[in-house]
Amino acid sequence: MRNWTLGALVAALGLSAAGPAHAYKIFVSNERGNDITVLDGTSFQVIDTFAVGQRPRGIAVSPDGAKLFVCASDDDTIQVYSTADYKFLGTLPSGPDPELLVVSPDGTRLYAANEDDNLVTVIDLTTGARVVEIPVGVEPEGMGISPDGQTIVNTSETTNMAHFIDRDSQQIVANVLVDSRPRFAQYKADGSEVWVSAEIGGTVAVIDAASKAIKHTVSFEVPGLRSESIQPVGVRITDDGSKAYVALGPANRVAVVDGKTYEVLDYLLVGQRVWQLAFSPDGKHLFTTNGISNDISVIDVENDEVTQSVQVGQQPWGVAVADVPATTN
Amino acid sequence: MSATLPSRDLPRDTPAGARQAAEERPGFPLVAWMICLKGIVWREALRFLHQRERFVSALVRPLLWLFIFAAGFRQVLGVSIVAPYKTYILYEVYITPGLVGMILLFNGMQSSLSMVYDRETGSMKTLLVSPLPRWFLLSSKLAAGVAVGVLQTYVFFAIAWFWDVRPPWTGYLFVAPAVILSGFMLGSLGMLLSSLVKQLENFAGVMNFVIFPMYFASSALYPLWRVQEASPLLYRLCQLNPFTHAVELMRFALYGQMNWPALGIVLGCTTVFLGLAILAYDPGRGIMARRAPGAG
Numbered sequence: 001m002r003n004w005t006l007g008a009l010v011a012a013l014g015l016s017a018a019g020p021a022h023a024y025k026i027f028v029s030n031e032r033g034n035d036i037t038v039l040d041g042t043s044f045q046v047i048d049t050f051a052v053g054q055r056p057r058g059i060a061v062s063p064d065g066a067k068l069f070v071c072a073s074d075d076d077t078i079q080v081y082s083t084a085d086y087k088f089l090g091t092l093p094s095g096p097d098p099e100l101l102v103v104s105p106d107g108t109r110l111y112a113a114n115e116d117d118n119l120v121t122v123i124d125l126t127t128g129a130r131v132v133e134i135p136v137g138v139e140p141e142g143m144g145i146s147p148d149g150q151t152i153v154n155t156s157e158t159t160n161m162a163h164f165i166d167r168d169s170q171q172i173v174a175n176v177l178v179d180s181r182p183r184f185a186q187y188k189a190d191g192s193e194v195w196v197s198a199e200i201g202g203t204v205a206v207i208d209a210a211s212k213a214i215k216h217t218v219s220f221e222v223p224g225l226r227s228e229s230i231q232p233v234g235v236r237i238t239d240d241g242s243k244a245y246v247a248l249g250p251a252n253r254v255a256v257v258d259g260k261t262y263e264v265l266d267y268l269l270v271g272q273r274v275w276q277l278a279f280s281p282d283g284k285h286l287f288t289t290n291g292i293s294n295d296i297s298v299i300d301v302e303n304d305e306v307t308q309s310v311q312v313g314q315q316p317w318g319v320a321v322a323d324v325p326a327t328t329n
Numbered sequence: 330m331s332a333t334l335p336s337r338d339l340p341r342d343t344p345a346g347a348r349q350a351a352e353e354r355p356g357f358p359l360v361a362w363m364i365c366l367k368g369i370v371w372r373e374a375l376r377f378l379h380q381r382e383r384f385v386s387a388l389v390r391p392l393l394w395l396f397i398f399a400a401g402f403r404q405v406l407g408v409s410i411v412a413p414y415k416t417y418i419l420y421e422v423y424i425t426p427g428l429v430g431m432i433l434l435f436n437g438m439q440s441s442l443s444m445v446y447d448r449e450t451g452s453m454k455t456l457l458v459s460p461l462p463r464w465f466l467l468s469s470k471l472a473a474g475v476a477v478g479v480l481q482t483y484v485f486f487a488i489a490w491f492w493d494v495r496p497p498w499t500g501y502l503f504v505a506p507a508v509i510l511s512g513f514m515l516g517s518l519g520m521l522l523s524s525l526v527k528q529l530e531n532f533a534g535v536m537n538f539v540i541f542p543m544y545f546a547s548s549a550l551y552p553l554w555r556v557q558e559a560s561p562l563l564y565r566l567c568q569l570n571p572f573t574h575a576v577e578l579m580r581f582a583l584y585g586q587m588n589w590p591a592l593g594i595v596l597g598c599t600t601v602f603l604g605l606a607i608l609a610y611d612p613g614r615g616i617m618a619r620r621a622p623g624a625g
Contacts, residue, residue, distance in 0.1 A: 252407055269407050269417050297416055308415035
């Protein structure tokens with residue numbers, strides 16, 4: 001019995017310490033460096049850097065993990081790269097100044113927010129052609145998509161609204177007024193709620209996906225920090241919906257919020273001006289881009305602990321994770 | 330010339346019995362060494378038990394720094410990454426190894442104070458007439474002082490844990506040898522100083538000329554890169570200060586890392602300070618010999 005317990009303990013320690021190496025890559029867009037930093041998901045070390053278009057911001061990976069989409073905002077295009085060897089595969093007609101984008105779960109469509117033109121551009125990924133441009137509020141930015149791909153949520157920074165767009169009719173079906181300067185929209189994995197962060201308002205609105213009503217508004221308070229420094233931007237929610245992470249910009253903190261009670265559980269200290277977030281494929285780690293300190297921080301999701309920060313390029317903005325082996329070519 | 334201990338090694342006022350015992354010293358059984366060690370450690374333990382205020386005050390000092398000073402310097406936006414830390418930390422976390430150094434520094438100086446006190450009250454004479462070698466008596470006294478310092482350190486760590494200073498739990502194990510070694514270094518420095526301080530009243534001088542400069546001109550309060558930005562001269566002084574290296578040794582150990590240069594410097598300084606202290610307390614050479622004619 002004792003041997004068995006000991007064996008189990010050793011096994012548990014071994015698993016937690018080393019863990020089965022789940023190979024994946026982390027891609028970070030460097031807004032000022034005009035390049036993408038690639039990190040190995042096991043060691044969290046930089047394995048490559050490749051140049052992309054001007055002012056890369058929002059980035060996303062296709063559902064099969066093969067392609068990386070990069071909003072090259074100052075080049076007015078979305079560039080496509082191979083996640084395996086970083087080869088340039090082409091561009092997509094995003095319209096001017098694309099900032100954030102989202103790919104449908106089936107990988108057939110891409111939705112991009114055009115900040116300067118008050119549009120959401122829909123692109124067919126099978127043909128690479130623009131399908132339609134949907135007019136939304138002023139300065140559209142955040143893009144979220146429901147797990148079934150049926151509803152797309154766009155936030156407009158100046159109109160202070162979350163626009164719910166129906167995939168099939170390509171029309172706005174609901175507008176929800178949120179706090180000032182909404183930056184990001186994120187659905188829960190079960191599709192029940194949409195969390196929308198408001199940068200100037202300093203809050204996150206939890207919107208019921210069915211009724212489109214705000215169920216709760218999460219506000220943040222960090223002792224010793226002025227409320228103006230707390231600017232919620234990136235939001236990510238664990239697959240089981242138990243915890244949400246909110247990047248608080250110049251507060252240099254990521255807030256951990258209970259996904260059921262909406263209570264703020266903790267504030268994790270990361271690098272300066274934390275902007276966007278991404279989970280590892282196994283959900284065990286969360287990566288944050290820290291725009292001013294030029295690094296990313298790695299958060300251990302189980303323990304809500306920041307384990308390390310790694311230098312990347314100049315002004316890291318977006319982060320995406322691809323479930324592909326981290327081998328350099 | 331006698332084949333036994335030369336008589337110049339004994340203080341002139343050594344009682345005849347002790348002198349005879351020393352002269353007949355052929356080597357002692359292990360049990361004799363242990364009895365001596367136990368006597369010294371037990372006396373220190375008794376002193377510690379009877380002076381609870383000393384223990385409390387030794388704890389209050391770093392806690393005030395942690396709760397109040399660190400709060401003022403909180404740097405709510407985080408201290409820049411500096412080894413051994415892998416990410417951003419709050420100032421409380423940065424200052425903790427320095428405060429452990431402070432505990433050990435004060436503890437070492439307190440031991441030195443108690444040696445001056447022992448000398449004034451005459452109880453040191455009782456200790457020094459032991460037939461066992463002088464280095465052993467001094468090292469035992471040092472070990473007793475370090476044991477108290479280690480205890481204070483871990484109580485401080487326990488309180489700091491509730492203040493969100495939470496290094497990995499293995500760090501608490503790894504830091505133990507670093508704390509002990511740093512305790513020996515600072516204790517032997519205190520012992521060396523105690524041989525120079527003639528009266529209890531002069532301890533204020535030790536405070537002003539040793540404790541404060543050692544503490545402030547080190548990496549205990551600020552990372553060295555920041556000191557370097559402020560003043561290259563101060564940065565140099567910090568690098569020359571053995572206390573800096575004791576703090577860095579403990580800081581790295583607390584996060585499971587070894588700082589080899591710091592270990593080398595702390596080991597070297599311990600050897601030099603302890604050697605000098607033993608020399609200083611050598612009746613033939615050190616302060617005891619110089620004091621002997623006037624001492625009463």
